[in-house]
Amino acid sequence: MSETLVERHSGAVAGPIASPKELLPYAIFAGVLLALLVYFVGAEEGAASLIGGSSVHEFVHDARHLLGFPCH
């Protein structure tokens, strides 16, 4: 039954390929990068603005609304 859900050739499913220890530095770096990007796409404006004015805020204005981030 449930075998039909699994890819046909996965007879030999390999074990985990990466240990948490090996992944940690990647995860920290990616997490910081993601936070920064989400900040610029999703929030950069008003009191928390890093770059003067609101040009960045206005530039990605439509993306922020449509992706579902809160906005004015």
Add this chain to the structure above:
Amino acid sequence: MVRSLLIRGMLVGLLAGVLAFAFAYVFGEPQVQHAIDFEDLLVARTGAPPEHELVSRGVQRTLGLATGTIALGVALGGMFSLVYAYAYGRIGVAGARLTAAILALVAFTTITLVPFTKYPANPPTVGSPDTIDKRTLLYFGMIAITVLAFVAATRIRREYLERLGAWNAGIAAGAVFVVVVAVAQLILPAVNETPAGFPADVLYRFRLASLGINATLWLTIGLAFGAAAERLLAPADRRGPAPSAELAS
């Protein structure tokens, strides 16, 4: 291996961002324009001069929109590949493609769909500038609670797997997830900032488009990354079906 997965994740994210932009441009932008037209109408009624545009609408709905969706796509794709590197080989007997599909479905559900039921996407004009800080905090808080509730649920399922069996352990985990999310949604404050007279149809279509954009993003990541990861993790599979599989079909 992690390095190769990360590169593929970012490339897949790039593709996802481009497709999300296409979806957003076709289905989302008309609703954004309707909302802005409504705002202009409100401003005109008060007799105030029209707002000065820092960035033109033409740039906002093309270059600006594409920048936003592609940047987010690359970041999410890269993050996805790292979670994948951890999850691969740890989700039952799921192979390369199934693991990617499951992760993408979980990501869409916990990051977009469930938080959306409390704090849905809003078009321009809906939402007061005075409450933006509070709303931003609530929005990311809701996402964090949902993701953590899901992680807790998977742990509970694993914990009770032997004692309750797969089916009942799954039900217990699902119940924990639903209860945690429901309680959080009851406690967190509601945001009701739609101005009087705002066209309900525009609001509905805008929110539907927003869900579609996010679905496009995660669907592309889930399917395209699964294909890319399989070529990397199980290159032997590409030589054709194994003899036993041929017999079975």
